[in-house]
Amino acid sequence: MRLSQGQVAVVTGAASGIGLAMARRFAAEGLKVVLADVEKAALHKAADQLAQDGARVFAQTVDVGDRDSVSELADAAYETFGAVHVLCNNAGVGSGAEGRMWEHEPNDWKWAFAVNVWGVFHGIQAFVPHMIASGEPGHVVNTSSGDGGIAPLPTASVYAVTKAAVVTMTESLYAHLKAEHARVGASVLFPGPHMLRTGLWESHRNRPERYAKERPRRTPYRSLDQWQAAMKDAGHEVAFTPVEEVAAFVVDGIRAGRFWLLPASEHSDRQIRARAQSMLDRANPSYLEKFILD
Template identity: 85%
Template sequence: MELEAGQVAVVTGAASGIGLAMAERFAAEGLKVVLADVEEAALDKAAARLRGSGATVHARVVDVGERDSVRELADDAYATFGAVHVLCNNAGVGSGAEGRMWEHDPNDWKWAFAVNVWGVFHGIQAFVPRMIEGGAPGHVVNTSSGDGGIAPLPTASVYAVTKAAVVTMTESLYAHLKAEGAAVGASVLFPGPHMLRTGLWESHRNRPDRYAKERPRRTPYRSLDQWEAAMREAGREVEFTPVEYVAEVVVEGIGADRFWLLPPSEHSDRQIRARARSMLDRAEPSYLERFVLD
């Protein structure tokens, strides 16, 4: 798909981080952008920032975990701009789960799946049939993560499970679009290759009451700055990838009709090979050992 001025891009989780960077990059290509996010104040700020740069913007508060909310977003986008050419199912949360997997609060799983998995499916179901029916070239980008999408980080197992699901969902979407002969493509995005400064670490600020923890958290939430400081004290400097780089990977990947939006990374390549080798050899997943919980 060739991005052209006048096309329309819808981005969820667009008020900050990767979502905002993608929206800004699409706007730089002359696309009209629809920003969707659950955090109204941040969404208004992001929309004003884009409009200030000359972009054509429509913003809507959306809870992607609610099917009706996403369907209303689609209705609104089509009523406003008449078409959608790019859909980025990008909204995501960390779960805030603690301890061993069997100790996790069930609502940590329910909330993470509602946003990270159901949110992607809701976007596909609300937009893709209309994108196909429109007949114009289009593209769907679903945001996964190296944590789960490539190999799970056991200390964040709930998040990893949801992001693994996004990969399989996108593979299935790709196959269905091909079988349909649609002019719509699909990609799965692995932001990176290093850590990113996003609001994922503070996801709990937007946690709905319906997914409240059933029991109090044993330890306080830790911010990205606090985690980075702890790593520095341990003698480890953390590398960060600018969100603008991720947005560039997305734009370039859409243009090339690339399914795997996976930035070059020796670390990721090692994980992919180690996991594949473990499966082919029917061997234990030794690639997880360095992440075993203490």
Template identity: 85%
Template sequence: MRLAAGQVAVVTGAASGIGLAMARRFAAEGLKVVLADVEEAALEKAFTRLRDEGAEVLARTVDVGDRTAVLSLADAVYDTFGAVHVLCNNAGVGSGAEGRMWEHDPNDWKWAFSVNVWGVFHGIQAFVPRMIASGEPGHVVNTSSADGGIAPLPTASVYAVTKAAVVTMTESLYAHLKAEHARVGASVLFPGPHMLRTGLWESHRNRPGRYAKQRPRKTPYRSLDQWEAAMKEAGHEVAFTPVEEVAEHVVEGIRADRFWMLPPSEHSDRQIRARARSMLDRADPTYLESFVLD
């Protein structure tokens, strides 16, 4: 798909991190940008930043886990701009789950699925039919993660399961769009190839009351800075990918109509090969043994 000035891009989770980087990158291409996020103060800051940079921008506070809110977002976008050409279902949260899977608080699962899975579906249902009906070229980008989308991360199983679901949902969307002969493409994004400095580690700050933990945490939440410090103390250097590089990868992927927005990575390639080999050999998933669960 050719990106052109005057087109419209909608980005959820757009107040910070990857979402804000994508929004700024689209604005640099001359697109009108719609910012959607649950965090009102950060959203206002992002809106002001893009507006001051010369972008034509619309901002809406939206909980993507609320279908009615996403449908209302779509109405507002079409009322304001009359079209959508790029949709990035990017909003995501960690779960804050502790212990073994059978010990997890059910609300950890409900909250993570509400945002990471239902949020993607709500975006698809609210925007894609209108994008198809317009007859104009369009593209949908759904954000997954290597931690689940490529291979399970047992130490973050709730998050991993939701991100695996995003991959399958996007594969299904791709097939449905092809069956409709739509001019709308679909991609699944794996941000990286390294760690990213985003607010995902502190996503509990936006956890709604309806998904509050039913029992208190046994340990305090750990920030990204604390985790990085612990890794360095253990002798492990951590590499980070700038969010601007992820946004550039997205723009390049849209232009190339590339389904797998997967940056080159020896680590990811090893995971993909190991998992595929395990399945083809009908063998136990020994590639998971590298994770220490104790």
């Protein structure tokens, strides 16, 4: 898809991290940008900064887990700019789950699925019919993660399961768009190839009351800086990918019409091969043994 001045991009989870980096990059390409996020103050701060840099911006507070909230975003985006050409379903959260899977609180799963899975579907349902009907070129980017989207991460099973679901949802979307001969493409994004400095580690700050924890956590939440320090103390240096590089990768992928927005990584390639080989061999998943703890 050719990106050109005057087109419109919608980004959820746009107040910080990858979402804000994508919005900035789209604006730099001359696109009008619609920013959506559940954090009202951070959202409007981001929108003001983009506007000061000369971008045409519209911002709306949205809970992507609420279908009506996303539908209202679509209505406002079309009323404001008259079209949508790029949709980035990027909003995501962790879960706060502790312990073994059978010990998890149901609300940990409900909240993570509401945002990470239902949020993507709500975006597709609210925007894609309009994008198809316009007859103009368009593209949908759904944000997954290597932690689940490529290979399971048993130590964060709730998050991993939701991100695996995003991959299958996007594959299905791609097939449906092709069946409709639509001029709308689809991609699944695996941000990386290294760790990212985003607000995902503190996503519990926006946890809705309807998905509140049912019992106190056994351990306090750990910030990214605290985790990085613990890794360093254990002798492991953590590499980070700037979010601006992820945004540039997304723009290049949209232009090229690539489905798999998967940066080159020996680590990811090993995971993909190991999992595929295990399935082809009908063998037990030995690649998960490193996660088996006493």
